[in-house]
Amino acid sequence: MYEPIIELNHVSFKVADKLILNDVNFSVDKGEFVTITGPSGSGKSTLLKIIASMLSQTAGTIQYKGKKIEEYDPIDYRKEVSYGFQTAVLFGKTVKDNLVFPYEIRQKLFDQDKAIGYLEKVGLDETYLTKNINDLSGGEKQRIALIRNVLILPEVLLLDEVTSALDEENKKIIGHFIEEMNQTEQVTVLWVTHNPSEVAESDRVISIINGGVKEKNGLENQ
Amino acid sequence: MDLRINNTSLIFAMGLVLVALAIVYREKLDLGKDIIIGVIRAVIQLVIVGYVLGYVFKLDNNIITFTMVLVIIFNASYNAGKRSQGLPNAFKISFIAILTATSLTLVILLLSGSLVFKPSQIVPITGMIASNSMIAIGISYRNLNGKFADQRQQVLEKLALGADLKQASISIVRDSIKAGMSPTIDSAKTVGLVSLPGMMSGLMFAGVDPTHAIKYQIMVTFMLLSTTSIASVIASYMAYKNFYNEQKQLIG
Numbered sequence: 001m002y003e004p005i006i007e008l009n010h011v012s013f014k015v016a017d018k019l020i021l022n023d024v025n026f027s028v029d030k031g032e033f034v035t036i037t038g039p040s041g042s043g044k045s046t047l048l049k050i051i052a053s054m055l056s057q058t059a060g061t062i063q064y065k066g067k068k069i070e071e072y073d074p075i076d077y078r079k080e081v082s083y084g085f086q087t088a089v090l091f092g093k094t095v096k097d098n099l100v101f102p103y104e105i106r107q108k109l110f111d112q113d114k115a116i117g118y119l120e121k122v123g124l125d126e127t128y129l130t131k132n133i134n135d136l137s138g139g140e141k142q143r144i145a146l147i148r149n150v151l152i153l154p155e156v157l158l159l160d161e162v163t164s165a166l167d168e169e170n171k172k173i174i175g176h177f178i179e180e181m182n183q184t185e186q187v188t189v190l191w192v193t194h195n196p197s198e199v200a201e202s203d204r205v206i207s208i209i210n211g212g213v214k215e216k217n218g219l220e221n222q
Numbered sequence: 223m224d225l226r227i228n229n230t231s232l233i234f235a236m237g238l239v240l241v242a243l244a245i246v247y248r249e250k251l252d253l254g255k256d257i258i259i260g261v262i263r264a265v266i267q268l269v270i271v272g273y274v275l276g277y278v279f280k281l282d283n284n285i286i287t288f289t290m291v292l293v294i295i296f297n298a299s300y301n302a303g304k305r306s307q308g309l310p311n312a313f314k315i316s317f318i319a320i321l322t323a324t325s326l327t328l329v330i331l332l333l334s335g336s337l338v339f340k341p342s343q344i345v346p347i348t349g350m351i352a353s354n355s356m357i358a359i360g361i362s363y364r365n366l367n368g369k370f371a372d373q374r375q376q377v378l379e380k381l382a383l384g385a386d387l388k389q390a391s392i393s394i395v396r397d398s399i400k401a402g403m404s405p406t407i408d409s410a411k412t413v414g415l416v417s418l419p420g421m422m423s424g425l426m427f428a429g430v431d432p433t434h435a436i437k438y439q440i441m442v443t444f445m446l447l448s449t450t451s452i453a454s455v456i457a458s459y460m461a462y463k464n465f466y467n468e469q470k471q472l473i474g
Binding site: 052082101 | 376384389393
């Protein structure tokens with residue numbers, strides 16, 4: 001059944017006189033796995049940041065669950081629409097500090113068993129909880145950042161080239177993890193990526209070229 | 223009392239400025255103009271303040287004393303605001319912080335009997351409190367600016383996870399409060415060992431017994447710890463919100 005969770009209508013983004021996004025229209029259904037591709041500088045990351053409410057569009061509207069995102073408190077909205085950065089930065093001292101954070105900001109008790117379960121899903125283990133963040137490799141950091149995004153399940157997961165700097169093994173681990181989140185937990189995924197295998201896993205591909213949607217396939221609605 | 227300084231001795235003491243100028247000239251430091259302006263300003267400001275304070279002390283009027291206190295707080299806030307490197311509302315925040323820190327500290331000192339409400343005590347003590355608050359706030363602002371730039375990605379990550387502005391900024395805010403308080407804590411540790419600070423030195427100059435003078439210095443140490451902590455806390459907690467826009471996005 002058609003049930004859009006995110007809808008973009010005539011979204012544009014301009015910095016000074018430069019048009020970064022130009023009249024972007026598409027919608028994403030609940031539980032859908034969408035990849036966004038396009039050449040460097042085409043506006044893909046900007047688009048994702050706007051959907052994440054980390055930036056505001058200069059024209060057009062974005063609806064989440066049928067309501068304009070401006071009508072939500074940005075903090076509540078971001079708890080449901082989680083954004084993963086291209087190069088994750090961990091904070092605090094240990095891995096645990098990072099995994100506790102999503103609970104802390106919701107005044108909830110940390111679910112250590114769940115955290116360990118997720119660590120294992122991405123090829124890490126319990127011992128990582130006490131590891132110093134400075135002792136981790138780039139791939140490990142990215143996997144932990146991703147767990148941080150989904151430990152308390154979001155409705156929508158926005159991923160901005162989260163595997164672009166990683167080796168094939170890490171790409172595969174993260175790819176499987178995202179797929180599992182989408183298929184077993186029904187998390188809607190919007191993934192900016194260039195990786196053909198990640199694109200192949202998705203239900204639909206949206207191409208952004210020169211700030212606009214140039215081609216789409218699979219489910220469409222406008 | 224054996225206070226023999228006069229205009230002639232001051233003119234000779236001016237030779238010390240020439241020493242500074244000679245160093246600046248020899249090392250090509252390009253600070254000669256600043257030194258000359260600084261010296262001229264210091265002399266003019268102190269002469270005016272000397273006469274104004276002499277008049278205020280003689281008048282011993284509560285309204286005039288309050289006005290002097292407000293003028294000092296206003297000037298300190300203005301200067302602290304200037305050190306904020308373009309932070310919006312910096313003057314307003316500084317004024318609230320310095321006014322609160324000064325008022326609370328003065329009230330405690332008056333209630334404890336450490337001070338008497340007369341201009342010769344209130345005005346100089348206000349000056350000490352306000353100038354230390356100003357320095358503490360300036361350091362806190364500098365730290366806020368620096369940390370929000372250095373830790374930008376961390377703040378963005380926290381926001382993206384759904385943290386509110388306080389949760390996203392709290393480590394930076396705490397760090398800035400700490401930075402604002404640090405010089406006072408450091409100087410408290412070395413007071414008497416490295417430096418004989420102004421209050422104590424002044425009293426000893428005026429012939430007061432050192433064992434009595436230290437009591438005032440102890441009071442000043444307590445007072446400055448209180449005032450810099452209050453000012454840094456208020457300024458840091460009020461200022462961090464200015465790094466975000468209405469959509470709770472990090473600016474810049």
